[in-house]
Amino acid sequence: MNAAELAEYCRKKGLYKEQIEAWRDVCLNANSREFNQTKKQLNPELIEEKNRVKTLEKHFLNIWLNKSSFVPNLIEIYAFYLFSYLLNV
Numbered sequence: 001m002n003a004a005e006l007a008e009y010c011r012k013k014g015l016y017k018e019q020i021e022a023w024r025d026v027c028l029n030a031n032s033r034e035f036n037q038t039k040k041q042l043n044p045e046l047i048e049e050k051n052r053v054k055t056l057e058k059h060f061l062n063i064w065l066n067k068s069s070f071v072p073n074l075i076e077i078y079a080f081y082l083f084s085y086l087l088n089v
Helices: 002-013 016-027 036-066 074-088
Strands: none
Touching: 002 016, 036 074
């Protein structure tokens, strides 16, 4: 898979290039000790990413709910779709 195909795949699946590379490395080295080290390295990163997503969800939800008038602008529309997307991931 070339760089353009990888970028397109990542956009469609909501992944990062680094995740694909890490998973590929884990698969190639599945029977070695490096697997455990990579797993330990990925877990804190995934936990941090999940916490970041939860914080963004709360922030966007608060922005959406705290509006006194319902006149959506581009930021609100983006926040709504991002929040909806994150809930479905």
